[in-house]
Amino acid sequence: MRHWPLxxxxxxxxxxxxxxxxxxxxxxxGWIVYQEQLEAFREIKGQPNSPIIxxxxxxxxxxxxxxAYITALPVGALVAAFGVWWITRKALQPLQDVAGAAEQIHVxxxxxxxxxxxxxxxxxxxxxxxxxxFDRLERSFAQATRFxxxxxxxxxxxxxxxxxxxxxxxxxxxxxxxxxxxxxxxxEQTQRLSAVVENLLFLSRADARALSVKQNIVDFSMLCHDxxxxxxxxxLRHRIVTRSEISPDINVKGDESYLRRVLLNLLDNAVKYNVxxxxxxxxxxxxxxxxxxxxSNTGMEIPKEQEDRIFERFYRADPSxxxxxxxxxxGLSICREIVLAHGGQIWFERPEQGWTxxxxxxPTAGTSARDALSRAPGxxxxxxx
Amino acid sequence: xRILVVEDERKIAxxxxxxxxxxxxxxxxxxxxxxxxxxxxxxxxxxxxLDIMLxxxxxxxxxxxxxxxxxxxxxIILTARGEVSEKxxxxxxxxDDYLAKPFSIDELTARVRALTRRNTGxxxxxxxxxxxxxxxxxxxxxxxxxxxxxTTREFSLLECLMRAPGxxxxxxxxxxxxxxxxxxxxxxxxxxxxxxxxxxxxxxETTKLIQTVRGTxxxxxxxx
Numbered sequence: 360m361r362h363w364p365l366x367x368x369x370x371x372x373x374x375x376x377x378x379x380x381x382x383x384x385x386x387x388x389g390w391i392v393y394q395e396q397l398e399a400f401r402e403i404k405g406q407p408n409s410p411i412i413x414x415x416x417x418x419x420x421x422x423x424x425x426x427a428y429i430t431a432l433p434v435g436a437l438v439a440a441f442g443v444w445w446i447t448r449k450a451l452q453p454l455q456d457v458a459g460a461a462e463q464i465h466v467x468x469x470x471x472x473x474x475x476x477x478x479x480x481x482x483x484x485x486x487x488x489x490x491x492x493f494d495r496l497e498r499s500f501a502q503a504t505r506f507x508x509x510x511x512x513x514x515x516x517x518x519x520x521x522x523x524x525x526x527x528x529x530x531x532x533x534x535x536x537x538x539x540x541x542x543x544x545x546x547e548q549t550q551r552l553s554a555v556v557e558n559l560l561f562l563s564r565a566d567a568r569a570l571s572v573k574q575n576i577v578d579f580s581m582l583c584h585d586x587x588x589x590x591x592x593x594x595l596r597h598r599i600v601t602r603s604e605i606s607p608d609i610n611v612k613g614d615e616s617y618l619r620r621v622l623l624n625l626l627d628n629a630v631k632y633n634v635x636x637x638x639x640x641x642x643x644x645x646x647x648x649x650x651x652x653x654x655s656n657t658g659m660e661i662p663k664e665q666e667d668r669i670f671e672r673f674y675r676a677d678p679s680x681x682x683x684x685x686x687x688x689x690g691l692s693i694c695r696e697i698v699l700a701h702g703g704q705i706w707f708e709r710p711e712q713g714w715t716x717x718x719x720x721x722p723t724a725g726t727s728a729r730d731a732l733s734r735a736p737g738x739x740x741x742x743x744x
Numbered sequence: 745x746r747i748l749v750v751e752d753e754r755k756i757a758x759x760x761x762x763x764x765x766x767x768x769x770x771x772x773x774x775x776x777x778x779x780x781x782x783x784x785x786x787x788x789x790x791x792x793x794l795d796i797m798l799x800x801x802x803x804x805x806x807x808x809x810x811x812x813x814x815x816x817x818x819x820i821i822l823t824a825r826g827e828v829s830e831k832x833x834x835x836x837x838x839x840d841d842y843l844a845k846p847f848s849i850d851e852l853t854a855r856v857r858a859l860t861r862r863n864t865g866x867x868x869x870x871x872x873x874x875x876x877x878x879x880x881x882x883x884x885x886x887x888x889x890x891x892x893x894x895t896t897r898e899f900s901l902l903e904c905l906m907r908a909p910g911x912x913x914x915x916x917x918x919x920x921x922x923x924x925x926x927x928x929x930x931x932x933x934x935x936x937x938x939x940x941x942x943x944x945x946x947x948x949e950t951t952k953l954i955q956t957v958r959g960t961x962x963x964x965x966x967x968x
Contacts, residue, residue: 515824523759543914550920593931593933596931
């Protein structure tokens with residue numbers, strides 16, 4: 360009964376209570392009639408009428424009464440149930456309207472409000488409270504969005520100036536290697552800082568639910584092949600071996616540049632936290648209606664008690680290595696936000712001793728005609744724009 | 745070629761001016777949106793570099809009014825927000841290109857050059873260095889008559905180099921453009937891809953086009 364709508368539950372309960380009430384009323388009135396008959400019988404004791412006949416009359420009356428009750432009971436209960444069902448429909452209609460209107464208010468239309476009913480009853484109060492909540496929600500949402508855009512401007516302007524000045528100094532310097540190394544180092548750090556700022560702003564937009572994710576058909580298998588190319592190159596330096604198993608023609612719906620970012624972040628981790636002559640294994644497969652990507656690597660294990668924290672911002676698996684390994688500690692949180700924004704799931708796995716793995720799923724999309732064309736035999740693999 | 749730079753941050757305006765001047769453009773600067781509108785109406789410019797956040801009148805509204813008055817001067821928008829929605833809005837309003845801050849001055853110069861070329865009817869979608877051509881529309885690369893098959897990454901890397909022939913790109917710059925990701929600067933990603941490009945483009949040719957600039961990075965140029 361728990362899953363029935365409120366109206367049906369009220370109607371059933373009313374019918375039930377009414378039935379119980381009628382039964383009690385019937386039993387009580389039956390009892391009273393019976394007692395009265397008995398009394399009448401005592402009064403007329405010794406009169407010509409036989410008490411047996413009177414008794415019989417009394418019980419006949421009772422039977423009549425009982426049958427009348429039994430017929431009336433379900434009818435009464437039904438009428439009451441229907442009545443309640445009908446009345447509550449009238450009473451709950453304003454609530455239905457409120458729920459319908461509230462559904463229309465979401466992130467993209469936060470400025471809308473519920474129509475305030477003319478009567479100031481319980482529903483009126485509810486609408487008032489809800490509208491207040493939406494006001495607060497809109498304000499904090501606007502604040503978060505404005506913060507990220509103000510912070511963008513305030514942080515990026517000096518970075519733009521620094522970068523521009525360093526680049527023009529690099530061009531103007533007269534081939535002095537010391538100055539050049541210095542300026543190159545500065546440029547490198549400026550770019551690193553820009554990357555951190557970009558990542559932080561990305562996360563603050565994600566928190567404000569203000570990420571704009573394109574909904575294109577993306578050839579995910581192709582993205583994985585590109586990734587594999589990069590993996591082979593990056594792995595070379597540490598003599599890491601790469602393995603792969605990528606199912607062809609898996610398309611997903613989403614934003615190509617965001618998805619590339621997830622893949623590069625995960626690859627970057629798999630290389631950084633690997634060991635000399637280690638292994639990186641990349642796989643892409645279909646699992647039901649989902650595309651399942653997995654990247655595993657040999658290397659340092661993440662302690663069990665820290666497993667829950669790896670997607671946290673600025674988290675680093677091993678604090679002692681932070682000076683050695685470059686990175687802001689934001690990579691995995693960004694991956695998580697992007698995957699979630701695409702309607703997928705991302706998680707950490709420990710396949711066996713000495714291995715760590717990250718896996719994520721994305722809902723698949725059908726093959727588009729454009730994709731089929733661009734992969735016609737002989738044509739070079741095209742970059743989707 | 746005369747370019748108008750509309751940017752309220754004076755330092756940014758100055759180095760944009762410097763960079764564009766080095767590439768042979770004549771550059772005017774204004775710091776306010778309303779002034780920009782007046783100046784563009786009264787003068788001829790080959791392109792406008794337009795910041796979005798401006799005092800007086802914001803960049804998007806300047807652009808809207810220009811297009812309403814059917815002024816078709818090529819416009820590159822600069823923005824600090826890097827928000828896709830803003831980019832889409834700008835392009836919808838009739839901007840010809842878009843660049844997010846912080847940008848590299850080389851990138852801006854290359855784009856301004858591309859825009860002004862487009863306006864003079866030159867073929868924008870094909871880059872050429874010596875006998876090497878790269879066609880952006882068909883994604884076909886040729887060295888002389890030889891057709892070269894490139895992977896996605898190799899193509900983007902070559903495109904980046906060919907957009908500004910003779911200009912030196914650092915490894916970080918190339919990484920940023922091609923991968924849009926900030927890799928460990930120690931990583932040899934760029935070097936390996938450059939090696940692959942060299943194998944495909946320069947092997948067996950008498951003139952080598954891809955040059956290593958020791959300690960700095962790479963450039964593409966025909967050295968005679």
